[in-house]
Amino acid sequence: MTxxxxxxxxxxxxxxxxxxxxxxxxxxxxxxxxxxxxKLNVEYYRxxxxxxxxxxxEGAQISESGQGMPATPGIHSAAQIEGWRxxxxxxxxxxGVIVLQxxxxxxxxxxxxxxxxxxxxxxSAIAAAGNAFTANFERVPFETPRALERKEIPLLIETxxxxxxxxxxxGFDGVEIHGANGYLLEQFLQSRSNKRYDGYGGSIENRSRxxxxxxxxxxxxxxxxxxxxxLSPFGVANDSGVDDPFPLYAHLIGELSKxxxxxxxxxxxxxxxxxxxxxxxxxxxxxxxxxRPLWGNALIAAGNYNAETAxxxxxxxxxxxIAFGRLFIANPDLPTRLRRRVDLNAYNRxxxxxxxxxxxxxxxxxxxx
Ligand code: FNR
Numbered sequence: 001m002t003x004x005x006x007x008x009x010x011x012x013x014x015x016x017x018x019x020x021x022x023x024x025x026x027x028x029x030x031x032x033x034x035x036x037x038x039k040l041n042v043e044y045y046r047x048x049x050x051x052x053x054x055x056x057x058e059g060a061q062i063s064e065s066g067q068g069m070p071a072t073p074g075i076h077s078a079a080q081i082e083g084w085r086x087x088x089x090x091x092x093x094x095x096g097v098i099v100l101q102x103x104x105x106x107x108x109x110x111x112x113x114x115x116x117x118x119x120x121x122x123x124s125a126i127a128a129a130g131n132a133f134t135a136n137f138e139r140v141p142f143e144t145p146r147a148l149e150r151k152e153i154p155l156l157i158e159t160x161x162x163x164x165x166x167x168x169x170x171g172f173d174g175v176e177i178h179g180a181n182g183y184l185l186e187q188f189l190q191s192r193s194n195k196r197y198d199g200y201g202g203s204i205e206n207r208s209r210x211x212x213x214x215x216x217x218x219x220x221x222x223x224x225x226x227x228x229x230x231l232s233p234f235g236v237a238n239d240s241g242v243d244d245p246f247p248l249y250a251h252l253i254g255e256l257s258k259x260x261x262x263x264x265x266x267x268x269x270x271x272x273x274x275x276x277x278x279x280x281x282x283x284x285x286x287x288x289x290x291x292r293p294l295w296g297n298a299l300i301a302a303g304n305y306n307a308e309t310a311x312x313x314x315x316x317x318x319x320x321x322i323a324f325g326r327l328f329i330a331n332p333d334l335p336t337r338l339r340r341r342v343d344l345n346a347y348n349r350x351x352x353x354x355x356x357x358x359x360x361x362x363x364x365x366x367x368x369x
Contacts, residue, residue, distance in 0.1 A: 004314040005307075006339055008052070009321060011298040012225035012262025014097050014173055017052025019314055019321035020335040022328045023302050024056040024101040024176065024230070028354040030073035030083075035061070037073045037083030043361050045087045047332035049096030056176050056230075056265070056323065057087070059103030059183075062163035064115040066184070068105030069133040071354060075100060075163045081170045088171030099174040099228065100167040102160055102218065106184030107145035107193070108238045110134050120145045121152075123187050123194040123201065128239035137354055142239075150198045153210065160214045161221040174226030177211075177218055180267055182238025185211050186231075189252065190242050208252040215259055224260045228300070233287055234269035246290065253294045264295050265323065268303035288318040307338045333365040342366070 009016045031038045048055060060075040061067040067074065074080045084100070091098040109120035110132035122145035131139040148156065164175045179185040187193040188210045194201045200209050211229075219227040231252070233245040242248060253264065269284040288301040301319035310322035328334050330347035337344055351359020 003311065003339070005311050005322065006335075009298070011054070011300075011321070012174070012227075013223065014054060014099075014226075014262065015052070016054055016097060016321070018050070018335055018339075020050075020053060020310070020338055021300055021302075021321050021323040022048055022053070022055040022334075023323035023325035024058055024178070025325055025329060026058045026069070026072055027352070027360060028069055028071040029356070029360060030071045032071050034077065034079055035067065035072060035074045036077075036079045037087055039086070040357060040361060041073070041083070042086045042090050045098070046090035046094065047361060047365065048328060048334070049091040049094040049098070050333075050335045051095035053096050053335050054321070055091060055096060055098040056228075057084075057098060057100045057172075059101045059178050060084075060163075060167075061103050061105070063104070063159050065118070065121060066104035066159075067113050068109040068120075068183070069353075070113055070135050070137055072103075075102070075166045075170070076159075081166050084167070084170035084172070088173075092171070097173050099176050099226075100170070100172045101176045101178050101230070102163050102167070103178045104156075104160075104184040106187045107142065108132070108183055109145075110140065111143060112136070118146070119143055121148050122146070122184070123148065123196055126193055126195065128182070128193070130239055147196070150200070153200065157210075157213050157217045161217040164218045164221045164227070168222050168226075174228065174262060175218060175222060176228040176230055176265060177215060178230055179211050180230045180232035180237075181235055182240035185214065186235070186240050189248060190240055192241065193239075204248050204251045207248070208255060211252060212255045212259075215256055215261065219259055219261060225262050227259075227261045228263040228265055229256060229261060230265040230267070232267040233291070234284070235267055249291065250294060253291050257295050257297075261297060263298040263300055263320075264291070265300040265302065266291060266319075268301060270304055286313070286318055288313065292318060307341055310338070329359075330363050331365075332363055336366060
């Protein structure tokens with residue numbers, strides 16, 4: 001049987017030999033202080049690299065105030081760039097391709113991980129429901145964030161562009177803008193977290209403005225053919241969610257499509273919890289199907305895919321490539337296992353966030369992979 005999942009694909013400037021993508025996965029194992037990628041992190045990515053396979057890194061904060069949890073790696077200091085360089089070299093040594101996910105968490109943070117213990121920033125001073133991680137890995141209710149002033153927005157946009165340049169300096173093949181899962185850019189998109197009265201709030205056009213401006217700035221910094229963006233139109237992670245996502249996301253994707261970016265990465269509605277909870281909604285449309293007509297370039301879909309559903313999605317043209325999250329955590333050689341249709345290791349949710357090698361670099365690969 002010919003496989004669509006294991007056929008080559010060009011995504012902007014990225015040349016892939018198969019379409020099994022490693023999804024961005026926060027693991028909270030960077031070196032503290034400094035939030036610097038470590039040797040253990042290098043080993044984790046090296047294990048998961050494959051010839052011609054695309055890895056999207058875990059979210060990397062673009063600035064100190066972009067951080068939401070302890071021990072997440074940044075991409076704003078010289079030491080972090082050096083740390084990431086060892087990661088990109090290890091992936092390239094195996095013939096792999098790796099892009100860095102540019103992350104600003106907005107209100108999904110806690111003052112204990114913020115510079116000078118300041119309040120997190122957000123479009124509006126509205127606290128998210130749920131619990132933050134403190135610097136000591138404790139869980140406490142989210143604080144009410146400080147609303148960004150209009151005059152701070154140009155610097156915020158430039159911070160994204162600078163972080164993208166830093167990623168290229170660290171040897172990444174491109175960047176992915178994190179516009180999903182209830183973090184800063186999605187907080188701007190959605191009216192439940194954005195009550196601004198300036199040009200960045202109110203109408204769909206205004207709420208989309210920051211995302212479009214960030215995408216423009218990042219793509220001019222590193223090239224549109226090395227810039228992707230991730231969106232979760234139906235997501236409910238981190239107290240996000242819109243009743244009727246179609247008008248908002250149809251407008252946004254229409255605007256983004258004018259920028260000729262390398263790819264659009266969509267999380268499927270059935271995985272609205274973004275891997276944070278075991279949800280698999282039935283009888284919901286595919287995001288890739290709904291928005292595909294609005295997007296001419298490569299489309300990556302993610303969310304509860306397995307070998308069979310991934311193959312079907314690519315065969316039917318709903319997506320060009322499929323990103324796998326939890327299965328990649330537990331299966332360092334996932335592309336080989338999917339190609340051979342062999343058994344997969346089960347993931348252990350208890351070791352997703354924080355800790356050391358256990359549940360991180362100790363999942364076994366096939367003997368001959
Ligand atoms: C995630 N996810 C995620 N998404 C993202 O855009 N940036 C990130 O840093 C993370 N971090 C993260 C950590 C962990 C432990 C999990 C389980 C998930 C979401 C992830 O990329 C993916 O969309 C979901 O896991 C759904 O795909 P799977 O796991 O069903 O293949």
